[in-house]
Amino acid sequence: xxxxxxxxxxxxxxxxxxxxxxxxxxxxxxxxxxxxxxxxxxxxxxxxxxxxxxxxxxxxxxxxxxxxxxxxxxxxxxxxxxxxxxxxxxxxxxxxxxxxxxxxxxxxxxxxxxxxxxxxxxxxxxxxxxxxxxxxxxxxxxxxxxxxxxxxxxxxxxxxxxxxxxxxxxxxxxxxxxxxxxxxxxxxxxxxxxxxxxxxxxxxxxxxxxxxxxxxxxxxxxxxxxxxxxxxxxxxxxxxxxxxxxxxxxxxxxxxxxxxxxxxxxxxxxxxxxxxxxxxxxxxxxxxxxxxxxxxxxxxxxxxxxxxxxxxxxxxxxxxxxxxxxxxxxxxxxxxxxxxxxxxxxxxxxxxxxxxxxxxxxxxxxxxxxxxxxxxxxxxxxxxxxxxxxxxxxxxxxxxxxxxxxxxxxxxxxxxxxxxxxxxxxxxxxxxxxxxxxxxxxxxxxxxxxxxxxxxxxxxxxxxxxxxxxxxxxxxxxxxxxxxxxxxxxxxxxxxxxxxxxxxxxxxxxxxxxxxxxxxxxxxxxxxxxxxxxxxxxxxxxxxxxxxxxxxxxxxxxxxxxxxxxxxxxxxxxxxxxxxxxxxxxxxxxxxxxxxxxxxxxxxxxxxxxxxxxxxxxxxxxxxxxxxxxxxxxxxxxxxxxxxxxxxxxxxxxxxxxxxxxxxxxxxxxxxxxxxxxxxxxxxxxxxxxx
Amino acid sequence: xxxxxxxxxxxxxxxxxxxxxxxxxxxxxxxxxxxxxxxxxxxxxxxxxxxxxxxxxxxxxxxxxxxxxxxxxxxxxxxxxxxxxxxxxxxxxxxxxxxxxxxxxxxxxxxxxxxxxxxxxxxxxxxxxxxxxxxxxxxxxxxxxxxxxxxxxxxxxxxxxxxxxxxxxxxxxxxxxxxxxxxxxxxxxxxxxxxxxxxxxxxxxxxxxxxxxxxxxxxxxx
Numbered sequence: 001x002x003x004x005x006x007x008x009x010x011x012x013x014x015x016x017x018x019x020x021x022x023x024x025x026x027x028x029x030x031x032x033x034x035x036x037x038x039x040x041x042x043x044x045x046x047x048x049x050x051x052x053x054x055x056x057x058x059x060x061x062x063x064x065x066x067x068x069x070x071x072x073x074x075x076x077x078x079x080x081x082x083x084x085x086x087x088x089x090x091x092x093x094x095x096x097x098x099x100x101x102x103x104x105x106x107x108x109x110x111x112x113x114x115x116x117x118x119x120x121x122x123x124x125x126x127x128x129x130x131x132x133x134x135x136x137x138x139x140x141x142x143x144x145x146x147x148x149x150x151x152x153x154x155x156x157x158x159x160x161x162x163x164x165x166x167x168x169x170x171x172x173x174x175x176x177x178x179x180x181x182x183x184x185x186x187x188x189x190x191x192x193x194x195x196x197x198x199x200x201x202x203x204x205x206x207x208x209x210x211x212x213x214x215x216x217x218x219x220x221x222x223x224x225x226x227x228x229x230x231x232x233x234x235x236x237x238x239x240x241x242x243x244x245x246x247x248x249x250x251x252x253x254x255x256x257x258x259x260x261x262x263x264x265x266x267x268x269x270x271x272x273x274x275x276x277x278x279x280x281x282x283x284x285x286x287x288x289x290x291x292x293x294x295x296x297x298x299x300x301x302x303x304x305x306x307x308x309x310x311x312x313x314x315x316x317x318x319x320x321x322x323x324x325x326x327x328x329x330x331x332x333x334x335x336x337x338x339x340x341x342x343x344x345x346x347x348x349x350x351x352x353x354x355x356x357x358x359x360x361x362x363x364x365x366x367x368x369x370x371x372x373x374x375x376x377x378x379x380x381x382x383x384x385x386x387x388x389x390x391x392x393x394x395x396x397x398x399x400x401x402x403x404x405x406x407x408x409x410x411x412x413x414x415x416x417x418x419x420x421x422x423x424x425x426x427x428x429x430x431x432x433x434x435x436x437x438x439x440x441x442x443x444x445x446x447x448x449x450x451x452x453x454x455x456x457x458x459x460x461x462x463x464x465x466x467x468x469x470x471x472x473x474x475x476x477x478x479x480x481x482x483x484x485x486x487x488x489x490x491x492x493x494x495x496x497x498x499x500x501x502x503x504x505x506x507x508x509x510x511x512x513x514x515x516x517x518x519x520x521x522x523x524x525x526x527x528x529x530x531x532x533x534x535x536x537x538x539x540x541x542x543x544x545x546x547x548x549x550x551x552x553x554x555x556x557x558x559x560x561x562x563x564x565x566x567x568x569x570x571x572x573x574x575x576x577x578x579x580x581x582x583x584x585x586x587x588x589x590x591x592x593x594x595x596x597x598x599x600x601x602x603x604x605x606x607x608x609x610x611x612x613x614x615x616x617x618x619x620x621x622x623x624x625x626x627x628x629x630x631x632x633x634x635x636x637x638x639x640x641x642x643x644x645x646x647x648x649x650x651x652x653x654x655x656x657x658x659x660x661x662x663x664x665x666x667x668x669x670x671x672x673x674x675x676x677x678x679x680x681x682x683x684x685x686x687x688x689x690x691x
Numbered sequence: 692x693x694x695x696x697x698x699x700x701x702x703x704x705x706x707x708x709x710x711x712x713x714x715x716x717x718x719x720x721x722x723x724x725x726x727x728x729x730x731x732x733x734x735x736x737x738x739x740x741x742x743x744x745x746x747x748x749x750x751x752x753x754x755x756x757x758x759x760x761x762x763x764x765x766x767x768x769x770x771x772x773x774x775x776x777x778x779x780x781x782x783x784x785x786x787x788x789x790x791x792x793x794x795x796x797x798x799x800x801x802x803x804x805x806x807x808x809x810x811x812x813x814x815x816x817x818x819x820x821x822x823x824x825x826x827x828x829x830x831x832x833x834x835x836x837x838x839x840x841x842x843x844x845x846x847x848x849x850x851x852x853x854x855x856x857x858x859x860x861x862x863x864x865x866x867x868x869x870x871x872x873x874x875x876x877x878x879x880x881x882x883x884x885x886x887x888x889x890x891x892x893x894x895x896x897x898x899x900x901x902x903x904x905x906x907x908x909x910x911x912x913x
Contacts, residue, residue, distance in 0.1 A: 174763065177766055177767055189762075
């Protein structure tokens, strides 16, 4: 620790701290544009100037100098830093005046107005009028993709976006061409950015140069109601802030959660917003003569009740969807139990995960934060860049730190970091597990590693030999000291929660694939399940928010709430229990899903034992106490991982569960913006394949 | 200098000649493995020389592919340095120093000659022989005013001598590289004024007795 005096107060800080960090530790606010905690230091905006005694007789950029480089006083006194001396104020005012020389004063028509760093800091350091009589320069706007709008005359060249795409995304999409006052921020020849995290550059931009394109000229920041939520687009459970105006969700922004998403979210998380307004199911529908017609709740319930009462209990099935909250699935499961059926399953893709094998067999045991401490990584049948872009950025950061061997079994893909490609089939995994006999080099690397991370994708588990692959991976990722390396990366936000509450077939019950077979069931309830095709024959009841595959197949549609419209519990891939608030109301006659099950149960004559969400949660916590500990990862016993029941390995390459990042769920498929992104990405892949 | 963009008319492809590629590989080998990006400026420089003194888009992409860099990183370098031309230039490309010392010594007269004989900046003459651009200090202030034509410096110019230089280049006559007023390198005009007992008399220094011997062809190959 090094002593330093900031504005007269002495404090101890680590020597590697920058002066800016030391000042923040002393509780002083330092204005900045280019400096960002999670990016490399550029030191080019000069807004963070401070006065240093004992240093050169000029202001010093506090972000670009470390505390250890400061000289002590003549008698060994700690170095002195002043953050609000007259010299500092004058220096920062000078910097601000230069920044504003070429910045248009168009705040009234700028979307950043109200949440603009330049605006805020100009309030403290700006002059009340301009001394600059010459002509300002103007910069051509650039096309950089469908998600970010540019207004390049406003750019102050902080290069945050350039550093973000180069360091965090790993795609190096953006750059600064030209020099001096002719510098321009752009992508290469104005091509669209290629990263799945590109929307974050609009958040990073301290001015109004990069703005979210779909939210162009829609609302002012102070008009929003800001509701904390949890993302369901992937299984990471990123912390989000849902901004609404009136009844409408206007935009989704990241919230800081160091343990999960830090402060990034994927483009799908951010820009799925317009999908929340289109293709919505806003009233019940009943199929008559092959056509869906609008109905009242009573008519819809009556149609369901007639079919359910006519069906034998073992001919009724429940399939859980990928976006459901735990409460929804718990209500569905309670109804299934009341009806006496054991045919319930939330694994639409047929993943061979089973809560009976212990919680450690289906979660990301090392935790997302644990990626930073891992010292070897094996990816099995997964494309983390698409299955969870923010998690992939964490892997990339760990890789950039060095000394992190990575190998991949499955589809080769540009993951933004380099890896050893070992092969496509499950037999490669077997070779690694038996490296002493096969001599597979990466097996030895994993065995020697203290904290190996075995990332298993759903693509590797949703196969006939999924259990065998899971057993092999679990053997490799079995506990080593306090480290458990088996990391199951889910793609569905609801999956871990569903497995936690046991939303899987009971003894003798059918799984999702079997339920979907023709003639297997008389009545199938699709609880927001859109990724499975129920073959003709069964009477299908769809409970969900969007008119997608499930609703098209349905005989009765009961309109539910999307994830922004209900308070729900979600358990992310690492087993972290998180709860989101309701930000908006479901449209029309749509209701929260748990309430639909409660009402339906009454019309079926088997009323469920809860009348409110609080009562439901009481029952839920009684059966699964760990779900009551919000924002925590319950301790799990991983001892059994080394000896999971295996089986015969099959043939065939392991492929990722996701073939199109932008269109993985009904909300994304309803979004025009996601459709545009998907088309662009597809065209890019076709062009690459043609080369 | 203003905003620089890639030229509108671009060639279909770019490929280094085998000799240039071998030369470039030798440059890359100077740097440790994984640090081959350090060769980006020599690579662009060679590409530009090979391609009539300007860099097409395909050359930028070729260099990026060879060095394993994202295209935007190479474009940043190519647009940063004024020595990389992004648009076609004349057979003789005049880079005229317009910085303070040259301007004080009469660069504005040279600029006028350029405007009259060649035309506006960065426009190639109809016959493809000349184009010119004003650049910042080229580091020959003691011989101001000066221009750089392709790879060579022509110094101590005035309107007449510069005009004659352009005539000579246009006619394909040999030119004298360096000071155009009889000065040797950057020594005093009209002979040494100090240390005369050591230099000047023995031919080691001082004004050349035979100006013809100093005539050389102006940058024969580009």
